[in-house]
Structures are given as C-alpha cells and as structure tokens.
Amino acid sequence: MTQVGHNSNKPRAGGVAVDQLKSIIARVEKLEEEKKGIADDIKDVFAEARGNGWDVKAIRQILKIRKMDQSEREEAENILDTYMSALGMLPLFEEDGE
Amino acid sequence: MTQVGHNSNKPRAGGVAVDQLKSIIARVEKLEEEKKGIADDIKDVFAEARGNGWDVKAIRQILKIRKMDQSEREEAENILDTYMSALGMLPLFEEDGE
Amino acid sequence: MTQVGHNSNKPRAGGVAVDQLKSIIARVEKLEEEKKGIADDIKDVFAEARGNGWDVKAIRQILKIRKMDQSEREEAENILDTYMSALGMLPLFEEDGE
C-alpha cells in the first residue's frame, strides 16, 4: 500500500498520517450534513406545494424540462410525436392531418 | 445469531447448514447470470435499432408511456400543459387560445 | 429528423417504417418481461432463505464478495484495516499489536 503522507512529521499509525485522514473525514461529513439539510429543504418546498394543491410530479417534469436545451427538446418532442403517430398512439395529441 | 437450519442433520459449520447456504448462493448466481444475459439482449436490440437510424431515446420514452395507464397519462399531460402554458413555456405546443 | 428505414418498401407513416418500429418495441417488451420474471425468481429465493432463518444481507454481501477479484479484495481489506486502526475504529477486529 502506498505510504500515505510519508513526508509529514505528523502523528502516524501504520504509515498513515492520522490527522490528515481525520480532517478528510470531518470535512466530508460536514459537507454531507449540509447537503442533507438542503435536500430536506427541497422536500419541504414540495410538501408545501402539495399541501397547496399543486401536482408535484408535473412541477418536477417542468424543472427537468427547464434544464434541457430548447432546440434539443423540440427535436426530441418531434421525433416522439412522429413515432407515436406511426404507432397510432397519438389520439392523445391532435393528429397532424396524417 | 439465530441458529440456522438447526433441525437438519446436514453438514454444519459454526451452526450453519452449509449445503443449504451453498444452494441459495448457487441458485441466485445462476438466476443473476440469466438476468444479465437478457439485459445484454435488450442492449443488442437497442444497438441494432440505433444502427438502423432509430432514435433510441424516443423508443425508450414510448416503452415507458405504454406501461402507463392511459387515463392517468392523459391527466398528467393536461396538468403539465396547463402549468407550462401558465409559465409561458408552451410555444412548443399549440397555445390553446389562452 | 433522419429518415428511418428509408430504403424499405414496408408501410410507412411520417417517414417511419412502422413494422420495424413495432418489432423493436415488441422484442424489448418481451425481453423486459422475461427479465422481470427472473428478478421475481431471485426475490423468491431470498424470501425463502429469510423464511429459513438466513440473514439475507450477509448472503448479498457474500454474493458481492464472490464477484470481486481475490487479490484486489485482500488489498482493499488491508487498506481499510490500516485506516480503521489509525482512527481507533478497530476494536471490532483484533488490534494487530499496534
């Protein structure tokens, strides 16, 4: 196993710079806690929206669409419509005079 | 730890009915191999489709839509259209004279 | 959108070779059904094992270990032990006379 942090004169155990290892773990755990806090905040926003009668699934779909590149999205929609029309699945949308 | 398969007179190690454990592992590994084989077959079908010029993303979308309940799907589409129209995101679809 | 299957004289809709599209979808759906059947079989094996008193989590861990390369696994275990010993987390295992 590669000797880790070998050049440091810090306390070592089994060739491991313990302080450095502890600092890495502490930093990641702190960041993960912050991240979890924000994830919980997002859940709260959706719960509040649901409580106000909003359809959260549709809102998530819109958030996803807003991340997509407009022209890519339009091409994808056109291809999907063409395939669905070919398969007779299109009554859901106005058939475009096929 | 719960004594496992205690009533059997089969070979045991540390209170464990070894044959039974081996059989469970062998059965799962065989099934997982079969499952992987089918997953590879699905990948082949998509690769072939892509090679023939099909848009695989659209085909996956259609496979997903075909699994959905028709009326649920239509209601979800209506809600999404309503929200997108309210947000002015609807140029993609015919604005319904709002 | 790329004309799909343009050279075929098969029925077409919106430039799409409908039969080919239907065949792709049918083949994928059949394979996905088979795959789901096998996934259910795997669940049954674990349910049966649990019913016989086995610890399914440990069995899954063993299945994972059996997929790993032996020497890689041993090196990973050694590194983990070294770090855990450095962090004083090792009481779980015999401390190796640090």
Place this chain on the structure above:
Amino acid sequence: MTQVGHNSNKPRAGGVAVDQLKSIIARVEKLEEEKKGIADDIKDVFAEARGNGWDVKAIRQILKIRKMDQSEREEAENILDTYMSALGMLPLFEEDGE
C-alpha cells in the same frame, strides 16, 4: 384538475396561480444549485485526498461504517464471518480454529 390556489386574487392562467408556481420553481432551482455546489465540494475533497495518496474507496467505506449503529455493525460482521467460514471463504481473515 383541482383548482390551484383558487382563493388568491393573484394573476391566474388556466386556473393556475402563476406567481405561486413561479416561486416554487425558483426556490427549488436555487436549492438544487446550492446542493450541486456542495456535491462538487465533496468531490474536490476526495480528489485532493486521492492526490495525496489516500485510497478514496476505503475512506468512503469508513464514512459508511461511521453512519452505522455499532452493535448492529458488529452483529452483521459476526454473521458474515460465520457464513464465510462455513463456505471456506475465510482465509482472508484468521480462521477461528474451526
């Protein structure tokens, strides 16, 4: 579709309280951006650790172990050792005089 935010006198489109919808979307997008920033920070910590010669896989394993309940972890380890010993997989660990 349930009339959303019907009692508000705020601007509406297709029965939708547009301001409220916009606020929900803005809040979620802001939070998701913050969350992504922290996820990138975590990646940076691991990249720095890797650069200093640390085994990131082992560190992730330790972070996972530190989240587990100590007694649960010890019982899980004992069961795993018992099964692995029964399967003759234990040379990796000291065989306990079976």
